[in-house]
Amino acid sequence: MKTVYPVILTPAESGYVVFVPDLNINTEGDTLADAIAMARDAIGLWGICEEDAGRIIPVGSSDLPECADGEVATLVDIDFDAYRRAHDMRAVRKNCTIPSWLNEAAEAAHINFSSALQAGLKQQLHISE
DSSP, X not given: OEEEEEEEEEEOSSSEEEEETTTTEEEEESSHHHHHHHHHHHHHHHHHXXXXXXXXXXXXXXXXXXXXXXXXXXXXXXXXXXXXXXXXXXXXOOOOOOOHHXXXXXXXXXXXHHHHHHHHHHHHHTOOO
């Protein structure tokens, strides 16, 4: 699900403080670009945590909020599905079968089966890191 949320960027002594009014969350960044990236990350993390808890992610407001002098209001887009895929590193146990001669050769070579399976799947799926 891709959506957009308004954010308010407030200059601080070092960088910017970011407030996402629709979600009532804050983050910060060293530069304007970093603050926007941190806002996207905070929104993404907040959203997938809400989904995991069985709650609905609210749709972002379409209007920019009012700002005080020196503050900047902008919109930040987030694709929650893409964010989850990029950051969900939970381990999942899989049981697979290989010929015994291949098992013996791999064990003798101290091959990590999980790493080898991950590398093979990424190659087959054309996924690069």
